[in-house]
Amino acid sequence: MADQAAVGIVGAGIVGLAHAWMAAEQGHRVTVFERSPQAIGASIRNFGMVWPIGQTAGEGLEAALISRRRWLQLAEETGLMADPCGSIHLAHREDEVAVLEEFAERAPSLGYDVQLLTPAAVLKATTVANPHGLLGGLRTTTELAVDPVAAVPAIAAWLSERYGVVFEWNTAVVSADSSGVVTASGRHVACDRVVICSGADFETLFPALFAGSGLTRCKLQMLATIPQADSWRMGPHIASGLTLRHYRAFEVCPSIGRLRQRIADETPELNRYGIHVMASQNSRGEVILGDSHEYEQEISPFDSTEIDDLILRELRRCIVLPDWTISRRWHGIYAKHPTATHYAAEPMPGVSVRTGPGGAGMTLSFGLAEREWNPHTDLSGAPA
Numbered sequence: 001m002a003d004q005a006a007v008g009i010v011g012a013g014i015v016g017l018a019h020a021w022m023a024a025e026q027g028h029r030v031t032v033f034e035r036s037p038q039a040i041g042a043s044i045r046n047f048g049m050v051w052p053i054g055q056t057a058g059e060g061l062e063a064a065l066i067s068r069r070r071w072l073q074l075a076e077e078t079g080l081m082a083d084p085c086g087s088i089h090l091a092h093r094e095d096e097v098a099v100l101e102e103f104a105e106r107a108p109s110l111g112y113d114v115q116l117l118t119p120a121a122v123l124k125a126t127t128v129a130n131p132h133g134l135l136g137g138l139r140t141t142t143e144l145a146v147d148p149v150a151a152v153p154a155i156a157a158w159l160s161e162r163y164g165v166v167f168e169w170n171t172a173v174v175s176a177d178s179s180g181v182v183t184a185s186g187r188h189v190a191c192d193r194v195v196i197c198s199g200a201d202f203e204t205l206f207p208a209l210f211a212g213s214g215l216t217r218c219k220l221q222m223l224a225t226i227p228q229a230d231s232w233r234m235g236p237h238i239a240s241g242l243t244l245r246h247y248r249a250f251e252v253c254p255s256i257g258r259l260r261q262r263i264a265d266e267t268p269e270l271n272r273y274g275i276h277v278m279a280s281q282n283s284r285g286e287v288i289l290g291d292s293h294e295y296e297q298e299i300s301p302f303d304s305t306e307i308d309d310l311i312l313r314e315l316r317r318c319i320v321l322p323d324w325t326i327s328r329r330w331h332g333i334y335a336k337h338p339t340a341t342h343y344a345a346e347p348m349p350g351v352s353v354r355t356g357p358g359g360a361g362m363t364l365s366f367g368l369a370e371r372e373w374n375p376h377t378d379l380s381g382a383p384a
């Protein structure tokens with residue numbers, strides 16, 4: 001590739017924006033092709049949790065911490081929200097306490113910075129924990145709160161202004177090869193390198209590659225409250241004991257099997273819909289609540305009130321909100337690889353496919369892209 005390459009990025013979700021940023025920073029001429037008038041996929045439908053604590057030790061955690069640094073840089077340069085609120089995993093059951101204790105014991109050697117909290121300390125650190133039956137918590141300081149609805153378009157505008165990145169909105173790419181891309185109107189755009197960041201669209205470009213990739217689509221249901229009154233803030237992001245069975249980071253804990261078994265025995269409906277519950281708060285004071293996980297054939301175009309009710313039932317067990325009035329409900333779909341942190345393939349010279357960070361695209365994308373484009377990346381990823 002020439003020093004100053006023409007780079008074409010397909011998709012203006014967070015993965016596409018991350019590659020656009022890192023390529024532009026290296027001096028390349030970047031054009032982003034987005035089929036919609038603005039990005040409306042998973043990247044604007046999420047909690048806005050930058051979530052190093054859920055990533056596996058090693059590559060995942062390292063990429064998350066590099067991303068964290070990048071979000072803080074963005075906040076400084078653009079005024080976007082990137083609140084270093086941290087997180088608390090709440091424990092309301094003995095088996096949840098056991099997992100948290102085992103994790104805290106192993107955390108330092110794995111690179112996580114965590115602190116076990118007594119119930120009193122939890123209640124001091126957050127206004128939102130349900131004190132009823134509270135047994136303790138795990139505090140971490142590495143998580144950020146970002147506002148995806150505001151951030152995604154603002155990053156595109158900033159890339160355009162700061163680096164001259166060209167955004168071609170309403171422009172679907174219908175084929176790509178080593179010479180560049182062809183848009184839906186039949187226009188050929190020459191590129192030295194094409195990066196396909198098409199999210200959960202497996203049909204349009206390289207369908208045979210996707211068919212053999214192992215990637216699956218996952219649908220998540222979400223809810224948001226109205227803005228809480230009187231500038232009430234919940235503090236750190238909250239994860240429930242159910243979340244411990246969701247993120248791979250906790251698989252190092254011997255007690256995780258016991259916790260999984262109890263949930264399967266007591267509340268099989270939660271496993272049926274992949275429900276674990278979390279809460280974050282955006283800059284408008286809304287509390288974002290979720291979520292469920294349904295894969296491929298289970299995915300219905302319609303949302304299920306049963307799933308929303310189960311999410312709210314579980315949240316009410318672990319948190320107390322001043323106002324539970326729901327203002328919005330939606331779902332999002334992301335691509336996920338069953339084993340890898342993300343999916344990367346090179347179907348032909350000069351063409352790369354990058355997708356599938358699963359439920360961690362806001363957490364991983366900047367770090368993964370930086371490692372690819374910037375040969376001088378400091379891989380220590382220490383929080384700024």
Ligand SMILES: Cc1cc2nc3c(=O)[nH]c(=O)nc-3n(C[C@H](O)[C@H](O)[C@H](O)COP(=O)(O)OP(=O)(O)OC[C@H]3O[C@@H](n4cnc5c(N)ncnc54)[C@H](O)[C@@H]3O)c2cc1C
Pocket residue numbers: 010011012013014015016033034035036038039040041042043044045046047048049050051171172173174197198199200201204205220221222290291331332333334355356357358359360361362363364
């Ligand atoms: C409900 C929900 C909650 C989540 N919560 C979190 C969280 O708190 N923290 C976190 O780290 N992650 C979270 N995630 C995961 C994260 O949102 C995703 O991993 C991430 O947004 C995926 O980004 P993407 O760019 O791959 O996909 P998308 O955002 O879907 O972007 C892909 C883009 O490509 C465009 N496109 C596709 N094909 C073409 C084509 N042929 N031509 C032109 N354009 C094309 C699409 O229009 C789309 O805009 C959550 C996801 C969901 C759904």
